[in-house]
Each structure stands twice: as structure tokens, then as C-alpha cells.
Amino acid sequence: MSDETQDATAQGAAPSEGVAEKEGFAGYELDTAREPVVVGATALFVLVFPYVFARMPVVSGILQGYQGLATLMLIWGIFALGFDLLLGYTGLLSFGHAAFWGGSAYAAGVFSQFAAESLGFEAGPVIIVVVGTLFAVLLAWGLGFLSLRRGGIYFSILTLAFAQMMFYLSSAPLSGITGGENGFTAVTVGHLFGVFELESELPSVLGTLMGTWLYAFVGLMTVVSVAVAYRILNSPYGMVFRAIRENEQRTEFVGLNVWRYKLMSFVISGAFAGVAGSLFTIHGNYVPLQSLYWTESGEIVIMAVLGGAGSLFGPMLGAGIYLYFENIVSGVRDLTVPFTDIVLLQGFGEYWHLLLGVLFVLVVWFFPRGIWGLFQDLRNRVTGGDSAAETGGER
Amino acid sequence: MALLETDGLVKEFGGLVATDDVNLTVNEDERVSIIGPNGAGKSTLINLITRRLDPTEGDIRFKGESIVKMEPHEVVQRGVSKSFQTASIFPDLTVRENAEIAALAAERGSFGFDFLTHRRKLHGVHEVAADTLDAVGLLDRAETPAEDLPYGDKRRLEIGIALASEPDLLLMDEPTAGMSPEETRSTVDLIEEVKERMGLTFVLVEHDMEIVFSISDRIVVLNRGRVIAEGTPDEIRGDEQVQEAYLGGVEL
Ligand SMILES: Nc1ncnc2c1ncn2[C@@H]1O[C@H](COP(=O)(O)OP(=O)(O)O)[C@@H](O)[C@H]1O
Ligand SMILES: [Mg+2]
Numbered sequence: 001m002s003d004e005t006q007d008a009t010a011q012g013a014a015p016s017e018g019v020a021e022k023e024g025f026a027g028y029e030l031d032t033a034r035e036p037v038v039v040g041a042t043a044l045f046v047l048v049f050p051y052v053f054a055r056m057p058v059v060s061g062i063l064q065g066y067q068g069l070a071t072l073m074l075i076w077g078i079f080a081l082g083f084d085l086l087l088g089y090t091g092l093l094s095f096g097h098a099a100f101w102g103g104s105a106y107a108a109g110v111f112s113q114f115a116a117e118s119l120g121f122e123a124g125p126v127i128i129v130v131v132g133t134l135f136a137v138l139l140a141w142g143l144g145f146l147s148l149r150r151g152g153i154y155f156s157i158l159t160l161a162f163a164q165m166m167f168y169l170s171s172a173p174l175s176g177i178t179g180g181e182n183g184f185t186a187v188t189v190g191h192l193f194g195v196f197e198l199e200s201e202l203p204s205v206l207g208t209l210m211g212t213w214l215y216a217f218v219g220l221m222t223v224v225s226v227a228v229a230y231r232i233l234n235s236p237y238g239m240v241f242r243a244i245r246e247n248e249q250r251t252e253f254v255g256l257n258v259w260r261y262k263l264m265s266f267v268i269s270g271a272f273a274g275v276a277g278s279l280f281t282i283h284g285n286y287v288p289l290q291s292l293y294w295t296e297s298g299e300i301v302i303m304a305v306l307g308g309a310g311s312l313f314g315p316m317l318g319a320g321i322y323l324y325f326e327n328i329v330s331g332v333r334d335l336t337v338p339f340t341d342i343v344l345l346q347g348f349g350e351y352w353h354l355l356l357g358v359l360f361v362l363v364v365w366f367f368p369r370g371i372w373g374l375f376q377d378l379r380n381r382v383t384g385g386d387s388a389a390e391t392g393g394e395r
Numbered sequence: 396m397a398l399l400e401t402d403g404l405v406k407e408f409g410g411l412v413a414t415d416d417v418n419l420t421v422n423e424d425e426r427v428s429i430i431g432p433n434g435a436g437k438s439t440l441i442n443l444i445t446r447r448l449d450p451t452e453g454d455i456r457f458k459g460e461s462i463v464k465m466e467p468h469e470v471v472q473r474g475v476s477k478s479f480q481t482a483s484i485f486p487d488l489t490v491r492e493n494a495e496i497a498a499l500a501a502e503r504g505s506f507g508f509d510f511l512t513h514r515r516k517l518h519g520v521h522e523v524a525a526d527t528l529d530a531v532g533l534l535d536r537a538e539t540p541a542e543d544l545p546y547g548d549k550r551r552l553e554i555g556i557a558l559a560s561e562p563d564l565l566l567m568d569e570p571t572a573g574m575s576p577e578e579t580r581s582t583v584d585l586i587e588e589v590k591e592r593m594g595l596t597f598v599l600v601e602h603d604m605e606i607v608f609s610i611s612d613r614i615v616v617l618n619r620g621r622v623i624a625e626g627t628p629d630e631i632r633g634d635e636q637v638q639e640a641y642l643g644g645v646e647l
Pocket of ligand 1: 408411413431432433434435436437438439440
């Protein structure tokens, strides 16, 4: 996720004219020539992240990261990426995306069981993701159709209501399929491409860098997701979504069918949630009932806003930070002065929710464009206002 | 040929009749102005035609086809475009993108499944947008965020957005409202130029009589929702009823 910096340095070295007038632009990463850079940088990040996070000497010791969390961060990152197309770009706040996250997780799990028990084969991760995502897309089409009838706060409440209905459905009436309160335990995931065991180590240097085949698969899906999301932002849709966010009435009055574009935004974000939810099932071999609960819908909103809604990488960063607090900071027993045994605060980790809350409030107060927006501002200051994240570079 | 016809058009807000049995015809290549005192129902009439408001009674036909059952975007797709009374633009988008949004709708229709098509490939859209920005004199500011434009330029951009939808009929609701005298003059020049270049049919709502009398083929006078007079600028100038009801003390 460091493409911004690289690109800025490259541009800064070359004599650049007419850059000054671009200064201060809101900074949506939409430059037309930057696709390979964005996708390449994502791939590079995905390649080295688990090593740095979980195995690299010194660094991993400080970060306290582990392989499974690296995988989970990417999964939630995909969820956040798609969610931001709806929230940050189209300006629609859904409070019911747990329906697509949890719904696809269940669909993926139930399908894997069905394949194993009734069809007699172990479904591989690819087909599981396809099935889970299809389910999420169809569900998003239906729920979007019903929720988008109303605007503003009523839309948010409708999405919340539908998602809660899904939660109650799977907790009791459908518990025969979903496992109710216990969650769904009968997940059976086959080998990747029928060959590679997901939990087994990758060969040689790839193993050192990325660890398992599971991570490699999730990483590949992450890169594909970023590529697709970035292409969507650079397509007519990206422009129409932002137009709807800026001035919905005017968008209708230039002759665009705002209703259908909003529905598409909802469905597309549902599809990303579907990919992520299916991966979540594959990753955990289990679907908790919690995955449909409204708190999951809230978490994805917080992740997106914390990282920076309306930017490509911001929400993914937000997802990473959120999970880091939830899984690492929460486990820190005592806060000590670094490299000593002097205890500053006992039972520090228990306060992780509070800490995250404070961070969230600070970010919303002082950096409305999120932590990613803060990074961009800092970089702009360093490079003298050279905003590489710009529209209309090459036409 | 009649491009636009309204037929016994009525709009009531509660007890208030804002549009009262209006039968208006706008022919192709005609420049029609609607004048009348504040609250006469000029904006309401425009909003009825663009389908922003539902009529209480009556019919509106565009190119012979009734449009009262259509969604606003369908009316735009058929060739009716409107410039808003306040600068209704997309503030966070660049000037170019503002024009491209409208050009996109004109070139590729109200909706498409092209979410994996790169914008770079939309040559028609780029051309229309650039031409329009050139026409409204904003091409050299194309990469500026629209919100950074001075007010007069925002209004020009607003007209540009309306033009980029490639309309057959352009409705303009007080395009010079809130402008300085210089901005007003350049906007009038712009409208004149558009009139020449694009041979556009337009309906203009305007309170500045000088502008109205200089650029209209025909003037429609509204008062309390009713058409009280209709005719060429010369006829309206000489109409006593209009003098009384509206133009009162104004020097013509
Ligand atoms: N949405 C509305 N609800 C209620 N009354 C309205 C509404 N819009 C306009 N009116 C009333 O209709 C009348 C005509 O308004 P309008 O068409 O805006 O006049 P004009 O544009 O000629 O100044 C006014 O009396 C106004 O108060
Ligand atoms: Mg008005």
C-alpha cells in the first residue's frame, strides 16, 4: 500500500509543470495511467506483508503479528474496499452489510457441506468463493431493491432491519441448516485447484514471505479485488457514483437513471462483501452466528471511516488497524515503558475498545478524510503539494 | 413544428394554484421567454416540464409524445435539458468531469453495465465535454475542482452541464440571477452564442427585461399562474394589460 509514496517520488524527481494548479484536490485515486502501479503495489504489499508482520526479525517482535491475522486483515480489507464504493463514493450509508458478509459466509459453508455430503466431492476454495459471492449478489439485489426505495437515514435503517431479520432467521427458524447459536461447523474445504492443501506451507522463499497456500489464495483475491475496484472507479460508474454523492438531483437531471446506478453500487459492494465472507468461512472453517449480527455492520462502517472513506486504500488500512486493536492490542497485558519492565498501566489490553473509540473520534474530528487522508496530506507537505492522486492525468 | 406543448396544465400546492390552465406551445428553433412577477409560477411551470413536479391536471407533450408519466431522466434522454436557478453542479468533481457526466448520459444513455470499461476509452464523451467547455469558456480551467470556480463561472458551468446533455430544448430558469453586471453580460453573450452555434430551441425565465427583449422570438407573460399575454417583444411592449399587471413603472 505504498504506491502513493513511490509514485510521488518518481514525479517529484522529474521536472513537473502545471502541477501547482492541481494542488488541494480532494485526492480520489482516479488517475487513468496508474492502474499497473496500483495493482503492482498491492501485489508487492500482499507478497511481503505476512513476513514483515509475523516473521521478520525485530519488526515482527514489535508488531506481535501472526500469520492468521495477516490473512484475516486482507479478508476484511476486501470487505471494506467494496463497502467504500457504496459509502465513500456513492454516499450511501448501509447499516446492514453484515447480511452480505454473514450471508455469503453461511452460503459458502452450507455449499461446502452439501458438496461433501450430497454431491460427494470436497469443494475447492475457488468454487466456494464463486457460490458465496453469487449468493451475496442476489441477496444484495433484493435487499437493495427494497432498501433504496427510501433515501438518507431511512435507507440506513431499512438495511439494518433486513440484516437483523437475516440474523434472527439463522439463529432460530433456520437453525437446522445454520446451526443456530452454535454457528455452522460442518465446513469442508477441499484443496486449492484440487492439489494444494490450504494450510500447508508454500515452497521455498514464497513460504518465508507468505506462509501458507491459504494466505496466497486470499492475497490473490485481494489483488484481484483491488484491480476490479480501481477499474470500477475509473469507469463511467466511478464518475456517476461520485456525481450521485455530490448532487443526486442534478445527476438525475442530466439524464442518468440514478436509481439503477445506486442499486448497482449496492450490488457491487455486496459482491465484494460476498468474496470476503466466503474467504472468511474458508479461513476459519467455521461460520459464527455473530457474522450476521448488526455489530459486524457497524464495524465495517468504522473501518471505512477510520481509514478514510472515499479513497481506494483507506478503508483497507482501517480494517487492518481495527483488527490489530481487536486481536493484538487487546492481548497486551500490561503497558510498559518500551524495552524495560516498568509497568505504566495494568490490564492495558482490556481497554482496546476504548482506545479504538478515542482514535476514531480523533480521526473524525481532525482528519475527516481518515488516516489515509492524513498520510496523503503529510506526503503532499513533504513533496510540496504534488498530488499524484489526481484525475485526468492522461486522456 | 411544435416541439413542446402543454395542454390545460394545472398545478396546485394545497389551496394555491401555482399553474392555472396553461396552454403553451414552443416551436422548433424558437426562443421563448417567460416573464412575470415573483411568485407568478414561472419556476413551477419549468419544473412541471422537467418532471420535477407532478401536474395536478393536464398534459405535456414533447415531440408529440406525452411525458407526464416519465421519470426526469427519461425526459432528459428525449432531449429536454434544464439549467437550474442556483448553480447546481458537482462541487468535488473537476470542471471537466462535470461536463463529462452530462455528456455520458447523452452519449451512452441513462444506464449501462459498463463498470469495467475504462473512462479513457469514452472518446465521444471526452469530445462532447471538451466542446461544451470550450463553448462556455471554461476549457482552460477543465482540471479545476468545480467548487473553486468563482460564482459566475459556476453558473456558466451549470449552463455547460445542461448543454453537454445535447438537448433539443433547453430550459433556463433565471440564468443570470445573482450575477454581477459583467457576469450577466458575458452570460447573455454566451446564450446568444449558443443560439447561433447550436441553433437551440430554448425557454428562458428571466427578470432582466433588457435581456428578455433582446434575445426572445416570443414572450409569454405569467401572472398568478395564468398566461395573461403572449406575443413578440414588440407586441408585449405595447400590451396594456402587461403594462398594468407587471411592467408597471419599468422603463422600456
Ligand atoms: N413546493 C412548493 N410548495 C408550496 N408552494 C409552492 C411550491 N413551489 C412554489 N410554490 C408557490 O407557488 C407559487 C409560484 O412559485 P414559483 O413558480 O416559484 O414562482 P416564480 O418562479 O414565478 O417566482 C408561489 O406562490 C410559491 O410560493
Ligand atoms: Mg422562480
